[in-house]
Amino acid sequence: MRFDVLVVLGFVVWTRGVLAIGQAPCVAFKSSSTTFPIVDVGKKATPILVSQDDWPGVQRAASDFAEDIQRVTGVKPALTNVTLSSNSSIAFESTSSRVIIVGTLGKSSLIEEVVNRTGLDVSGVRGQWEAFVAREVKNPIEGVGSAYVIVGADKRGTIFGMYDHSEQFGVSPWYWWADVPTTQHTELHVTSSGCSHGSPSVKYRGIFLNDEQPALTNWAMKEFTNGTGAALTGSPFMSAFYTRLFELLLRMKANYLWPAQWSSAFNVDDSLNQPLADLYGIVMGTSHEEPMMRSIPVEWGLFGNGAWDYTTNSDFIYNFWINGTERAKPYESLYTIGMRGNGDLPLSESINVALLEKIVSDQRQIFGQVFNGTDVTTIPQVWALYQEVQGYYEDGMRVPDDVTLLWTDDTWGNIRRFPLISERNRTGGAGVYYHFDLVGPPRDYKWITTYEQMSLAIARKADRIWIVNVGDLKPYELDTEFFITMGWDASVWTPYNLDGFVSSWAKREFDLPDGDSEEVAGIIANLTRFTARRKPELLNSTTYSFTNYREADNALAELKTISDSSTRIYDGLSSEKKAAFFQLVQHPVQATYVLANMWMSSGINNLRASQARISANTFADQVEDLFEQDFALETQYHQLLNGKWDHMMDQTHVMYYYWQQPMANTMPPVVRVQAKKQALPGPMRISPEGSLAAWQLPGIGRTLSGITPWPRGGDEQNFTAGTGPSVEYDFFTFNTVGNKGTVNIVTYLSPTWNANGQDRPVAFAVQIDSQAPQTNHFFPLSAPGSSPAAWNGYDGFVANSIITTNNAFTVPPGAHTLKIWMVEPTVIVQKIVINTGGVRASYLGPPESLRM
Secondary structure: OOOOOOOOOEOEEEEOOEEEEOOOOOEEOOOOOOEEEEEOOOOOEOOEEEEOOOOHHHHHHHHHHHHHHHHHHOOOOOEEEEOOOOOOOOOOOOOOOEEEEEEEOOOOHHHHHHHHHHOOOOOOOOOOOOOEEEEEEEOOOOOOOEEEEEEEOOHHHHHHHHHHHHHHHOOOOOOOOOOOOOOOOOOEEEEOOOOEEOOOOOOEEEEEEOOOOOHHHHHHHHHHOOOOOOOOOOOOOOHHHHHHHHHHHHHHOOOEEEOOOOOOOHHHHOOOHHHHHHHHOOEEOOOOOOHHHOOOOHHHHHHOOOOOOOOOOHHHHHHHHHHHHHHHOOOOEOEEOOOOEOOOEOOOOOOOHHHHHHHHHHHHHHHHHHOOOOOHHHOOEEEEOOOHHHHHHHOOOOOOOOOEEEEEEOOOOOEOOOOOHHHOOOOOOEEEEEEOOEOOOOOOEOOOOOOOOOHHHHHOOOOOEEEEEEEOOOOOHHHHHHHHHHHHOHHHOOOOOOEHHHHHHHHHHHOOOHHHHHHHHHHHHHHHHHHHHOOHHHOOOOOOOOOOOOHHHHHHHHHHHHHHHHHHHHHHOOHHHHHHHHHHHHHHHHHHHHHHHHHHHHHHHHHHHHOOOOOHHHHHHHHHHHHHHHHHHHHHHHOHHHOOOOOOOOOOOOOOOOOOOOOOOOOOOOOOOOOOOOOOOOOOOOOOOOOOEEEEEEOOOOOOEEEEEEOOOOOOOOOOOOOOOEEEEEEEEOOOOOOOOEEEEEEEEOOOOOOOOOOOOOOEEEEEOOOOOEEEOOOOOOOOOOOOOOOOOOOOHHHHOOEEEEEEEEOOOEEEEEEEEEOOOOOOEEEEEEEOOOOOOOOOOOOOOOOO
């Protein structure tokens, strides 16, 4: 059975008031015979010791650890970097008989001394990846009676051990990135037995900052720069930004990053970026289109010479890759190999598997050259099977066994392929590149989040790398945390304990009582159900039916219930909690409700206007009011905390017509009905339920509106003329003397490509009364990849936004019915002219006739 879940679902453990999402608890806020005091009832803080010879990143994180204790208790413990003397003693100023000792096996001489003196069992973590153990020991060093020791198997193991405790203390990973307040306690303790964690389920767990314009870029420019950005690129993503991001990643127990790259170059923008990542303990990589630690297309645009084409420019590209590898060599890196086209595009059609395998072979040669004899198989490498690259693999291309195969989803959350049984024993293993966010067809996958869970990846051994495209990061906070949390320990999660995650998360983030935290879980679950039906930015005025099953009414009522519930909780929060709740719950709920309500009101307006009902105007007013509410919500977000998050909701989300984002939100079109006026001519008879309906498109085209088969989703059906959906117009002719009964039907159509392939050219049919329908294939044939002669140019179809067809019929005077038949989808009819003679030349064609 397949389970589809929101990212934000999960599991929590509470014990003695201690919160630990997906972790074994080892913290308490009251002392007992089995606890060790961090800050006792007398507000005395236990000092922290770190060895001077431990990793600098561990020493940095220990400072965070001390500050976290202060966030919870108001008391900051002393932090001392100590040096072990030749007689295994240390000197530090303290009046305490107890200490907290933090350090890394094999790196910290202090930890080695503690292990040797106390016999602390570290066999479960020694040699493991990112594992840690923590517990109380007696007489750990000379002059100290007891210590709570946090021991990491490696640098990140030690760091994760500290941040694990911080979260249990009540410090959210999002304390800065979502302004989550920390609940205060007068005392703070850990259990003497402590807690531990072995190697994570997924080795590399990370995020990809992508599609970061306009929101994240504009926000970061204001928050972290003087308005100019990096010298060569203008990017705001420099060390000040990454300092905040790296800390967040580690607090979530992530360890891997593909940095922002639309107009940025991580290693060029700021010389401190890469050393800072290594200091913190973040493994740096580059995206699926950026081999050998070079930013493409930015670095190629700055430093490249010639074409990004290995068939003609291999020498320059080879050296370009050498420089990237040498630059990354001193730091912990995961190298993307292979090659794609410049600008996230496929390579040219002339590229073949043999050349791609040579590219990989040359890249391996570069590793051998740069790393000077190091076994190339020990250098972490990944080959991303993204889009066309998977086709190369399926066609037989192979990479060395130690390279990780990174399988991808379809950019909509459906993983395209998992490792087969025969592929699961590769030493490089497999991973998954997943999307919360995408700029790509059919439209940007942005703004409000949905997510499908990753258990199949674990079950099928795609567990070496998990990397997720988070776009601007906000508003994907919960999704991102669960993705990383599941990668940290997938064994915790089952289909039967997922429902508790949001309520537990609400306890941690907002210190809510059980009833309200469970209500938040319901809010998020119901919102997820609604957005899973259709992404908010894909809504339009005809998504939900206004005539069948009260579908639109029921959907909107569901959202209103969610909205009211969220608002009730928000209104009851203390002022210091409202900013976080607004960012994480209230804004996503209200923004979805307002957007959906706006589109549904637009749909009712259009429907009632087509019926010439004055009530259409009421819904036109409502659309205008909701459009203002949408802007007000965005403004409220940007003004939080004196503008801290200004620009973060700059992402447009209204009126998407194609894959790329619109440059500005535009109010859905509305139609107003004039009182005491006849209805406009052309009564449109909509096909009944059970067939494809033809719907009006208000405001489309050059004059008034258009019609097209609707809904667009699932419109792959086609018909022979006279068998599919149709629209009908009644008309009356009087005089046929001048043209001897000939009526010419001129149809104005929006320019449309043969989107269903050359074997299914766009078409529609015209019929009068019971005469034979006449089929029109109106897109001129052209060679694949090229435009027809009449398409471009000053007077071309695109410039004029119109294509016209002509169909002649012989009809006697009297009443007739004109039918427009659907043959192929994607046809938009803008205007129909029934020419019985005397039509004069004009750009737009004659105006619409009056209805008699």
